[in-house]
Each structure stands twice: as C-alpha cells, then as structure tokens.
Amino acid sequence: MWVMCAFPCNLPPMKETTPETDLLYMRQAIREAMKAYDMDEVPVGAVVVANDQIIARGHNLTERLHDVTAHAEMQAITAASNALGAKYLPDCTLYVTLEPCSMCAGALFWSQIGRIVYGASDAKRGYQTMGGQFHPKTLITNGIEADVCGDLLSEFFRSKRVRK
Numbered sequence: 001m002w003v004m005c006a007f008p009c010n011l012p013p014m015k016e017t018t019p020e021t022d023l024l025y026m027r028q029a030i031r032e033a034m035k036a037y038d039m040d041e042v043p044v045g046a047v048v049v050a051n052d053q054i055i056a057r058g059h060n061l062t063e064r065l066h067d068v069t070a071h072a073e074m075q076a077i078t079a080a081s082n083a084l085g086a087k088y089l090p091d092c093t094l095y096v097t098l099e100p101c102s103m104c105a106g107a108l109f110w111s112q113i114g115r116i117v118y119g120a121s122d123a124k125r126g127y128q129t130m131g132g133q134f135h136p137k138t139l140i141t142n143g144i145e146a147d148v149c150g151d152l153l154s155e156f157f158r159s160k161r162v163r164k
C-alpha cells in the first residue's frame with residue numbers, strides 16, 4: 001500500500017491508493033489510448049492523478065504533431081505541470097498504458113513524479129531494456145490491466161499490416 005508523503009502545499013493529504021483506484025485510473029488511461037487509436041496513432045494513453053483527481057490527460061500524438069517526442073507521458077507531464085503551475089510533480093501519480101521508454105523515463109525523472117503505474121511491458125523499447133531510469137524516489141507499479149493495454153497495441157499493429 002502506498003501513501004502519499006506530506007508535501008508543503010495547500011492540498012489535503014492524498015488518500016491511500018488501492019488496487020481499485022489503480023484500476024479506475026488505468027481505465028481512464030486506456031480511454032486516452034483509444035483516442036489515439038481512433039486518430040491512427042500508436043495507442044498509448046496516460047493520465048496524471050493528484051489528490052484523487054485526474055489533473056491531466058494525454059495520448060500519443062507523434063503522427064499528428066510530426067514529433068517523435070509527443071508520447072502520451074510527455075503530453076501528460078506538460079499538462080499536469082500547467083494544471084499545478086509547478087515543474088515538479090512529487091504528489092502526482094502517472095498512469096500510462098505502456099511501459100515508458102527511456103526518453104519518457106528521463107522526463108519523468110526530471111519531474112520527480114511520486115509514482116508511476118503502467119500497464120503492458122515493452123520488452124523492445126521500454127525503459128528497462130533501453131537503460132532508462134526513474135527518479136530514485138519514484139514508486140513503480142506495473143501490470144495493471146496489462147492484457148487490455150497490450151491487446152490494444154497488438155490490434156493496432158495487426159490492423160496496420162492488414163491495410164498495407
């Protein structure tokens with residue numbers, strides 16, 4: 001069980017997270033991934049939660065923006081910082097459908113985010129394979145709705161092959 005540490009801000013202390021809330025927020029990240037799917041983007045979605053509220057959403061936009069850095073996590077980090085008016089996110093949890101790549105792990109490192117929850121593992125391009133690392137204070141949970149998150153990606157790439 002993970003409990004948010006005290007942080008000097010006006011927000012009341014965050015409630016304990018539970019497997020149920022992890023599932024709830026991961027399903028919101030999956031909704032974001034489905035938006036990407038509908039836009040013909042690789043379906044990865046993310047939400048940032050602070051104080052039991054979703055403060056930011058993001059999904060992959062690399063095709064739409066012609067920008068290889070426009071991963072779901074990058075969108076969500078920027079949106080969360082804008083929402084809070086702060087560059088560091090120690091009281092936030094990022095939910096993302098796929099294991100972050102090393103670029104996103106780097107951005108998440110700089111954000112000092114409190115916790116990261118991801119769904120499917122990415123054996124080829126995940127941060128673990130690519131040698132990325134998170135901030136030492138960041139707590140990690142993985143495997144939440146991993147099958148749903150992974151199936152969405154498999155279906156996307158399968159449909160791409162069929163269309164060619």
Ligand SMILES: [Zn+2]
Nearest residue numbers: 071100101104
């Ligand atoms: Zn990434």
